[in-house]
Amino acid sequence: MLLTFSMMIVEFVAGLLTNSLALVSDAAHMLTHFFALALSYLAVLFAARQTSKERSFGFYRAESLAALINGLTLILITFFIGYKAYLKIIQPQPLEEIQMLIVAVAGLLVNLISAFILWKVKEADLNVKSAFLHLLTDTFSSVAIVAGAIVIHFTSWYVIDPILSVLICLIILIWAKNLLRDSFNVLMEAAPKHIRVDEVIRTLKQNVSGLEDVHDVHIWEIATKMYAMTVHIVVKDDKRISDCSGIKGEIKRLMKEKYHILHTNIEFECPGYESR
Structure with missing residues (x-):
């Protein structure tokens, strides 16, 4: 330098x-x-x-x-x-x-x-x-x-x-x-250019069991190669609160491995009570 x-x-x-x-x-x-x-x-x-x-x-x-x-x-x-x-x-x-x-x-x-x-x-x-x-x-x-x-x-x-x-x-x-x-x-907190929100939603639904719906997905870049994400997850009727811990861990692991998102904040919801 x-x-x-x-x-x-x-x-x-x-x-x-x-x-x-x-x-x-x-x-x-x-x-x-x-x-x-x-x-x-x-x-x-x-x-x-x-x-x-x-x-x-x-x-x-x-x-x-x-x-x-x-x-x-x-x-x-x-x-x-x-x-x-x-x-x-x-x-x-x-x-x-x-x-x-x-x-x-x-x-x-x-x-x-x-x-x-x-x-x-x-x-x-x-x-x-x-x-x-x-x-x-x-x-x-x-x-x-x-x-x-x-x-x-x-x-x-x-x-x-x-x-x-x-x-x-x-x-x-x-x-x-x-x-x-x-x-x-x-x-401006734009989504990273290599990450598509629609693709992330599709990836979650295809790879994580127990999900009814995925919405309110926000992904942004804090700094170079440092990404964060918030997401609302609607779980299926047969899932208990205790099951959400495993689902959360699976989502975080998947986001880190596939998209290098290190900060993932997840809000769980029940069918019919989704916040929009």
Whole structure:
């Protein structure tokens, strides 16, 4: 994470000094991946914090709030860089391509080292795996800048620099869009995108015996990969109160194994007395 942050600062300053908009864009691209690494680190810290009576789910949603702010910031940055690129495409400006090449190679090496470090542990945690994939895309953009600097050196086609910056900005916008969508869905307590409420109801009726009906199902994402669910279960007439304990355990086990829902709150009802 420190490697990525340090190289981000170096690329930003070098981009200003060499007049390379591609380096500035790549610095912004590195910002997205530094943020991904920071989120992974913060997720571990939040998971270790004790919950309280006022915050029974802890501070997990601080991650989503920070992601929302970061996504909005990235969009503003990319539009500013895009405007600068437009001006340079209309009127190309000379730049220091040798210095640009040196910094781009350094950025490529940092990305490769960071990716190698994360590659060893990428399967241990989904957040780390996500950060690893982001670093791979940053590595590709560094390769493009290295190639662009070489072409500029031999051809003096300075327009390549703003064109590369536009391509990098498009990658950032795609990442920012996904970031905004995911963080907004979490903050709005939307159902996780891989879980369908109708499918959950069908799964319960098919796999848990003694159920008459399933309704008032609410599933939401507390934080990344942390899901909660409330559900009303109508049991059959021949079921006693003591039977509900076994049904509850079966439902919780099924939701955890099939949908990774760790917090399931169940309300049992008798036929004819359902609360709607």
